[in-house]
């Protein structure tokens with residue numbers, strides 16, 4: 064099931080995409096369901112089963128605006144840096160990794176983006192917020208936590224995942240480098256496009272099979288299998304939850320594969336008018352213009 068958050072004249076609520084890609088108004092036929100994604104996730108497997116049953120008889124919604132599936136997660140969006148081997152090499156070789164000691168990190172590199180950075184598919188990335196002219200894209204698979212917890216083991220980790228979505232970890236490279244950290248270069252407003260949907264974990268029992276492809280203005284830049292992750296989904300959940308309680312609806316972006324703008328010589332930075340399109344098999348297409 065592909066769950067979405069949308070708005071129309073009747074307000075903001077959750078829906079689901081059917082097999083043909085049409086948006087269905089599941090709460091119209093299952094009024095007991097929470098109308099927001101965090102509420103649905105917190106309600107657990109029984110609510111998801113109700114949503115799945117409702118999908119077959121729910122009316123199609125026309126003219127709705129698709130929002131980020133979780134417009135405001137419980138915490139900042141967790142992100143993981145340098146988590147694909149080939150990308151770790153291109154980043155180390157780019158000269159933009161201000162704080163780097165190792166090409167391949169021995170432990171996951173974790174940072175976060177504030178919720179104010181989150182935008183939906185179709186909404187503009189605000190290039191004017193990066194006056195340094197180093198705007199870059201990073202297509203990423205993101206984990207959505209279902210059942211929360213602290214001290215989650217690798218072996219139990221996948222049972223805590225409710226689904227997967229796409230994030231563009233938009234980055235101001237010069238800000239990332241000159242402040243020797245990742246928050247100020249990646250947490251800018253509009254720098255966290257998310258969506259279009261959450262693919263429920265039952266339809267992606269092995270996330271390593273998912274394939275991520277990024278195009279900029281129709282030119283393919285990234286094409287990788289999640290199997291190439293340095294630290295896989297269970298390892299990331301174990302590392303982050305070791306001493307931080309994960310809550311239903313928390314989001315973890317898992318890192319980007321090779322092919323970002325600074326991987327090219329000279330760098331292919333984004334500019335006003337560009338369009339970044341990230342597709343992950345089964346989840347959908349996250350496409351954002353640069354304004």
Ligand code: MG
Nearest residue numbers: 201232318319
């Ligand atoms: Mg990233």
